[in-house]
Amino acid sequence: MTNRISSLLSVLSLVLVAGCASWYLKGAKMAKAAPTSPSTKYVIQACATPAGQIIAAPNTSYYFDRKQAVLFEIDNGSGDGAEIINGWTDEQGQYFFVWVGNGPGWQYFFPNDQGKPAIRLNYEAGTYSGDRSTPGVVRPVGTPSSTCVMQKG
16 A cells, blocks of 8 residues: 555656646747757757856757757757747847746857857846747847857757
8 A cells, every 4th residue: 555655646746747847947848859850950069158168068959940940959868858939030040048937048049141150048047037028939138158059960
């Protein structure tokens, strides 16, 4: 009986954690794998602070489909990730932004000029605010704590 109760509590905990994860990350929805549609894969080798300090890159792959304007972020270890749905375009390219409520945020930029690198800007909690002037879109306003060059891989 104790094992059954323990098993039930474990399952309920997992369901609760999985449900909360979808509330935890804003501007994205959960993804269990990389997309199957044609897309360009990107990786990050390192990031740099404005002072030039090199910091570790995430162990993550990014899949960007320019035609469908969709970005997936997939953890290389677990295979889990997110489809980033908060995005916008302008004359320079395609942007995406995802954040943790009252926590850090990450902006991605894919220039129209494919000779220029894609980048990820990292924002620490409290260093940015969300511009909601465009309905359905949140854009970061603030100073990024580091910049990562995204390389095709």
